[in-house]
Amino acid sequence: MENEVLRAIRERRSVLRFKPVPVPEEKLEQVLEAGRWAPSYANSQPWTFIVVRDEKLKAGLGELVDRIALARRGKVAISGKGIGEAPLVIAVVVDPWRDPRHFVEAGAVAAQNMSLAAHSLGLATYWAGIYEAGGGRRSLESQVKRLLGVPREMHVIALLPLGVPAYEATSERVELAELVRHDRYEG
Numbered sequence: 001m002e003n004e005v006l007r008a009i010r011e012r013r014s015v016l017r018f019k020p021v022p023v024p025e026e027k028l029e030q031v032l033e034a035g036r037w038a039p040s041y042a043n044s045q046p047w048t049f050i051v052v053r054d055e056k057l058k059a060g061l062g063e064l065v066d067r068i069a070l071a072r073r074g075k076v077a078i079s080g081k082g083i084g085e086a087p088l089v090i091a092v093v094v095d096p097w098r099d100p101r102h103f104v105e106a107g108a109v110a111a112q113n114m115s116l117a118a119h120s121l122g123l124a125t126y127w128a129g130i131y132e133a134g135g136g137r138r139s140l141e142s143q144v145k146r147l148l149g150v151p152r153e154m155h156v157i158a159l160l161p162l163g164v165p166a167y168e169a170t171s172e173r174v175e176l177a178e179l180v181r182h183d184r185y186e187g
């Protein structure tokens with residue numbers, strides 16, 4: 001039988017448009033709590049969550065992501081849609097000094113916990129891919145870091161625009177039988 005966790009995992013979808021209504025503070029706190037309780041290597045908890053509500057900053061983030069997405073059209077599937085119009089954006093920042101080997105995974109698992117929590121609370125989000133391994137000063141990640149005042153040595157793993165979904169999103173997955181193998185890769 002499907003329980004609430006399994007239902008949230010199966011029904012969560014990335015949503016790029018939000019209704020112009022605020023996110024209740026208690027729901028925001030529950031979403032952030034879900035990030036706080038994510039697992040991390042040796043419980044290093046290398047993350048900081050920046051809640052961006054400032055209209056100019058949100059618009060700036062949206063423009064940055066869109067501009068880079070446009071420049072790379074066809075190469076990577078990123079878009080900044082919804083970032084400017086979402087009531088708030090959570091930037092998932094990680095500190096490699098606290099976890100030099102697994103900071104990316106730590107940020108990813110916290111982001112996924114938050115997006116599942118958001119869905120379970122009637123909210124929605126999507127993952128705007130920001131992190132660029134080895135990205136230079138002109139990378140999208142560096143520009144996002146400058147805009148948000150994130151120290152150079154840290155990384156922004158994702159931007160999560162958060163709000164009430166304006167539509168019902170759909171996406172499919174490949175069949176489980178195509179993903180699962182037994183004992184060895186080549187059977």
Ligand SMILES: Cc1cc2nc3c(=O)[nH]c(=O)nc-3n(C[C@H](O)[C@H](O)[C@H](O)COP(=O)(O)O)c2cc1C
Nearest residue numbers: 012013014077078079080126127128129169170171
């Ligand atoms: C690492 C990562 C980066 C992503 N970057 C973007 C992005 O920049 N823009 C976007 O619109 N969606 C982005 N997504 C969302 C994916 O496009 C989405 O999860 C995928 O199409 C499956 O759809 P679903 O989340 O609705 O099931 C990203 C997802 C992940 C995990």
